[in-house]
Amino acid sequence: xxxxxxxxxxxxxxxxxxxxxxxxxxxxxxxxxxxxxxxxxxxxxxxxxxxxxxxxxxxxxxxxxxxxxxxxxxxxxxxxxxxxxxxxxxxxxxxxxxxxxxxxxxxxxxxxxxxxxxxxxxxxxxxxxxxxxxxxxxxxxxxxxxxxxxxxxxxxxxxxxxxxxxxxxxxxxxxxxxxxxxxxxxxxxxxxxxxxxxxxxxxxxxxxxxxxxxxxxxxxxxxxxxxxxxxxxxxxxxxxxxxxxxxxxxxxxxxxxxxxxxxxxxxxxxxxxxxxxxxxxxxxxxxxxxxxxxxxxxxxx
Amino acid sequence: xxxxxxxxxxxxxxxxxxxxxxxxxxxxxxxxxxxxxxxxxxxxxxxxxxxxxxxxxxxxxxxxxxxxxxxxxxxxxxxxxxxxxxxxxxxxxxxxxxxxxxxxxxxxxxxxxxxxxxxxxxxxxxxxxxxxxxxxxxxxxxxxxxxxxxxxxxxxxxxxxxxxxxxxxxxxxxxxxxxxxxxxxxxxxxxxxxxxxxxxxxxxxxxxxxxxxxxxxxxxxxxxxxxxxxxxxxxxxxxxxxxxxxxxxxxxxxxxxxxxxxxxxxxxxxxxxxxxxxxxxxxxxxxxxxxxxxxxxxxxx
Numbered sequence: 001x002x003x004x005x006x007x008x009x010x011x012x013x014x015x016x017x018x019x020x021x022x023x024x025x026x027x028x029x030x031x032x033x034x035x036x037x038x039x040x041x042x043x044x045x046x047x048x049x050x051x052x053x054x055x056x057x058x059x060x061x062x063x064x065x066x067x068x069x070x071x072x073x074x075x076x077x078x079x080x081x082x083x084x085x086x087x088x089x090x091x092x093x094x095x096x097x098x099x100x101x102x103x104x105x106x107x108x109x110x111x112x113x114x115x116x117x118x119x120x121x122x123x124x125x126x127x128x129x130x131x132x133x134x135x136x137x138x139x140x141x142x143x144x145x146x147x148x149x150x151x152x153x154x155x156x157x158x159x160x161x162x163x164x165x166x167x168x169x170x171x172x173x174x175x176x177x178x179x180x181x182x183x184x185x186x187x188x189x190x191x192x193x194x195x196x197x198x199x200x201x202x203x204x205x206x207x208x209x210x211x212x213x214x215x216x217x218x219x220x221x222x223x224x225x226x227x228x229x230x231x232x233x234x235x236x237x238x239x240x241x242x243x244x245x246x247x248x249x250x251x252x253x254x255x256x257x258x259x260x261x262x263x264x265x266x267x268x269x270x271x272x273x274x275x276x277x278x279x280x281x282x283x284x285x286x287x288x289x290x291x292x293x294x295x296x297x298x299x300x301x
Numbered sequence: 302x303x304x305x306x307x308x309x310x311x312x313x314x315x316x317x318x319x320x321x322x323x324x325x326x327x328x329x330x331x332x333x334x335x336x337x338x339x340x341x342x343x344x345x346x347x348x349x350x351x352x353x354x355x356x357x358x359x360x361x362x363x364x365x366x367x368x369x370x371x372x373x374x375x376x377x378x379x380x381x382x383x384x385x386x387x388x389x390x391x392x393x394x395x396x397x398x399x400x401x402x403x404x405x406x407x408x409x410x411x412x413x414x415x416x417x418x419x420x421x422x423x424x425x426x427x428x429x430x431x432x433x434x435x436x437x438x439x440x441x442x443x444x445x446x447x448x449x450x451x452x453x454x455x456x457x458x459x460x461x462x463x464x465x466x467x468x469x470x471x472x473x474x475x476x477x478x479x480x481x482x483x484x485x486x487x488x489x490x491x492x493x494x495x496x497x498x499x500x501x502x503x504x505x506x507x508x509x510x511x512x513x514x515x516x517x518x519x520x521x522x523x524x525x526x527x528x529x530x531x532x533x534x535x536x537x538x539x540x541x542x543x544x545x546x547x548x549x550x551x552x553x554x555x556x557x558x559x560x561x562x563x564x565x566x567x568x569x570x571x572x573x574x575x576x577x578x579x580x581x582x583x584x585x586x587x588x589x590x591x592x593x594x595x596x597x598x599x600x601x602x
Contacts, residue, residue, distance in 0.1 A: 080516035081471045125583070142443040144450075144590040170382045170496045179580050195471045195496050195592050199577055202584045215381035215523045222516045276500055279480050282426070283503045289445040291496050 015272040026265035035245035045213035060186040070242035079228025081194030088187040128165035149290035151261035169291035196291035316573040327566035336546035346514030355427040361487040371543035380529025382495030389488040429466035436563040450591035452562035470592035497592035
């Protein structure tokens with residue numbers, strides 16, 4: 001009877017309590033080689049790269065960062081309820097020199113590059129991967145776009161027909177591209193700042209997520225040109241420097257850890273997000289959408 | 302053979318083309334009594350009220366607007382990937398006089414009132430309604446939160462067990478409330494500015510949606526207090542005046558029309574959003590999430 005009482009007590013915890021109480025083993029540090037710090041006129045934006053999903057794109061982005069290709073770049077596009085997009089210096093400079101800011105493909109549906117590719121040339125279309133080799137924790141709720149949605153190795157994902165892919169939740173980062181056969185080269189990146197544009201899943205390479213600074217990017221003025229591109233260079237947010245955390249001195253190096261998604265703590269967190277028991281709720285949903293549930297990420301000591 | 306060719310040609314249209322080509326009969330004007338123009342320091346924000354879903358709340362909001370209760374109000378809360386919240390003058394003034402800006406209920410999950418209720422007292426919990434009496438166009442795709450999701454009388458909705466309710470998509474407006482038994486009185490309103498917080502469905506009264514000005518609200522600086530409340534009065538965005546369109550002179554009256562959701566044009570639009578055929582896409586989803594598909598709304602002549 002006492003163990004039942006304890007179990008019920010634990011079951012009554014909110015997601016916030018479970019997150020706060022999770023032991024160190026429930027968290028995984030993010031490798032310094034997987035963190036890029038973009039210093040912008042609106043503060044530091046830190047992106048966690050996702051080599052498990054887009055290894056070639058991640059390698060290209062690391063190379064671009066180490067070659068200082070993003071230093072002097074800029075945020076060139078902010079489309080309401082969709083994406084913030086930023087470019088390496090080459091694309092930003094081309095636009096300043098008179099090249100069109102907006103793409104000419106006529107699509108109103110998705111991000112696209114604004115200038116010629118930089119260092120890396122054609123990359124593989126890393127839009128999904130085999131479902132094996134990663135731990136998959138299903139949400140247990142239906143998904144509009146796939147047979148199953150859930151979490152794999154700390155990322156929101158979907159799974160169907162033996163394939164698995166990261167999904168375009170709020171804050172996720174992808175590699176912009178032009179129309180096919182372009183696959184993006186990592187010199188154009190976008191972050192989701194609205195309702196998850198899940199129609200982009202498996203159509204672009206998801207290369208990571210913003211772990212700090214998204215609230216400043218999401219509050220940028222929207223661009224008034226087609227697709228939310230800025231009309232003038234003056235409207236852009238400059239990127240002064242981008243650096244891999246592993247190349248920064250220890251004192252200024254960003255450190256983050258993410259809640260592991262293969263633990264009992266995460267299962268309890270997921271259950272609490274599904275069956276909200278905060279006193280505010282009169283009718284807890286008993287369901288959860290994979291993108292309506294933040295995977296906890298926090299600064300590490 | 303020719304009619305098949307024409308059918309295939311029509312089927313090849315994009316959603317943008319279908320929207321542009323829809324005949325006048327595919328659109329419905331929004332009644333002037335259902336439009337509230339909030340004049341803010343960041344421009345005009347126009348909200349369409351939803352009397353079909355929350356008649357008592359809508360009546361209360363109309364009465365508050367006509368009593369000038371929102372004149373001198375303010376945006377007091379902007380929480381990233383969640384909501385913008387604004388209050389009538391009474392609540393705004395109470396906070397200026399030293400009342401806490403943030404609610405004391407401890408919930409981190411949902412909007413809540415920041416001060417005593419205004420004119421209207423306890424309202425019915427208009428969180429869902431009988432499924433009958435409205436035309437329902439299902440998305441045809443699974444929904445994480447309900448047996449079915451779709452569109453009813455121009456609104457995004459979900460349906461289960463004989464009940465139907467408007468869902469918390471981007472731009473939808475609800476009546477903030479304190480913990481139960483509070484149901485909100487319409488003097489605190491919030492608009493969704495992030496991924497659809499569908500866990501709020503059937504827990505709050507959805508009273509309308511923003512039809513103009515959401516991009517300015519979504520770009521406001523995020524509040525740094527708990528739940529995104531602003532720390533200081535200076536951070537708020539003042540509301541100078543709120544007026545029902547029906548009380549405005551014809552010359553300055555906002556006029557909008559919404560695409561009807563009970564037509565063949567809308568069915569084609571929904572199909573095109575499901576099976577994207579813009580050249581950008583290499584793998585159209587063949588599915589659509591009810592909140593990842595804007596119902597067309599446009600200024601009317």
